[in-house]
């Protein structure tokens with residue numbers, strides 16, 4: 001943030017000393033049923049496995065009650081994830097509200113919330129092999145909901161060459177392939193992502209967004225419980241593990257996307273017996289009119 005040359009007021013220190021107030025205290029949200037998710041994970045079985053090619057994306061569907069596991073399979077690699085309600089693509093992942101509710105980075109027990117007027121959990125993080133990372137000495141953490149996605153427009157604005165293999169365009173191509181939508185109809189549906197495995201933070205002095213080498217290694221994974229029927233698109237970012245200054249030199253790897261079904265015993269009167277997909281936020285949309 002540029003500094004303005006005007007002098008500080010006499011009470012500047014007093015104004016700065018106001019105590020921070022957490023906007024959405026974690027205890028104000030309904031607690032996720034972690035025991036249910038643990039029982040689910042214990043008995044789930046794989047039903048589908050995809051490989052997301054390096055520098056490209058794939059779209060796929062995850063039914064409600066199933067688990068999506070995103071895995072590092074060959075080498076450090078970050079992924080850009082979009083989520084939609086499989087039956088209504090206007091309901092999609094809302095990165096900004098997820099950030100406001102849970103913080104700049106998500107981990108086990110955090111929800112991925114959908115856009116207005118729905119605002120419900122689309123998915124819940126139920127396991128994270130990088131949960132040990134926490135926040136490092138630079139203030140960086142893993143799996144951020146800060147960044148947006150690499151895209152051809154910012155690249156062009158910064159004077160770069162056409163950038164078709166960016167996450168924004170990768171996600172569009174994947175959505176077009178899965179849905180048959182025209183590219184012009186698909187593009188507005190692509191939205192700010194969950195940056196899976198990406199290690200990011202804000203610089204201490206100017207609070208600028210930074211990235212550093214992802215700590216992810218083959219075998220690491222992030223497990224998401226699908227709270228509703230999901231259409232997902234995942235891009236294996238052309239920045240690889242985000243260590244370099246150019247995508248040409250970035251070492252890129254594929255990502256794994258595996259879908260697990262809960263055991264029948266869990267579905268039929270077991271741990272998931274009383275579970276139903278969350279309903280939209282209970283607001284009548286009258287907006288004072």
Ligand SMILES: [Zn+2]
Nearest residue numbers: 150167237238
């Ligand atoms: Zn990217």
